[in-house]
Amino acid sequence: MPVVQLQKLIRRYPNGVRALDEVSIDFAAGSFTAIMGPSGSGKSTLLQCAAGLDRPTSGRVVLDGHDLTALNERRLTRLRRDRIGFVFQGFNLLPALTAKQNVGLPLRLAGRRADAATVQRGLAAVGLAERGGHRPHELSGGQQQRVAIARALVTAPAVLFADEPTGALDSASGQDVLRLLRDLVDTHGQTIIMVTHDPTAAAHADRVLHMVDGRLA
Structure with missing residues (x-):
């Protein structure tokens, strides 16, 4: 069974613009999918609807066996917390907390309980086993994004959504993060859906979807 299924998804805004126009697509377990397209093509809206951050106007989103479009806000929040991981262009780390504390925060x-061994394994998985006591300002941009990835994975999510995860990084740090994401898929069977404008980033994925005017091209 696919981890994520989008069925005839439409997202229409009050101004009449259709950000999504009957999009149907499945995402298999253990796959790495990149979504590309020009500005305004609907790629970020697709990710937000698939992740339960935005509600479609019509259609269905089924994630890990749950119909997100049928859940109330309380149950949707719980599902996002327990079964979905998020990584954004901005690292969104709390500056007053150490890397360990940031990783354990979702728990x-x-x-x-933010079990110390679980948090430490998470940091080790992203190559930061020795940096747990450092605060964000003591880490490079690439290291901060790795902490954000460890935080996203600490609840063992069914799917990891990444929105321009290398957009704020230099090319070398970006490549390190992309190699990490690729390894999470190949070694741990993690399902990743990534929005990116960068063809180099998309090249790390198993499949690339191109969006134009709210449709898959």
Whole structure:
């Protein structure tokens, strides 16, 4: 079964613009998909609807066996917290917290114990086992994004959504992050859906989807 299924997804804004125009696509478990397209093509809207951050006007989003379009806000928030990971262009780390504390934060917010061994394994998985005590300003941009990835993975999500994850990084740091994402798929079977404008980033994916005017081209 696909981890994510989008069925005839339409997202229409109050001004009449159709950001998504009957998009249907499946995302297999353990796959790495890149979504590309010009500005305004609907790629970010597609990711937001697939991740439950935005509600479509019509159509269905089924993620990990759950119909997101049928969930109320409380249940949708719980599902996002427990089964979905997010990585954005901005690292969104809390500056007052160490890398370890940032990684463990989703567990604490879910009312679960941020087990030190679990957090340490997460940091080790992204190559930062020795940097857990450092705060964001003591880390490079690439290292901060790695902490953000470890934080996104600490709840063992069914799917990781990445929105321009290398957009704020220099080319070398960006390549390091992309290699990490590729390894998460190849070694750990993680499902990743990534929006990017960069063909070099998209080349790390198994499949590239191109969007134009709210449709898959």
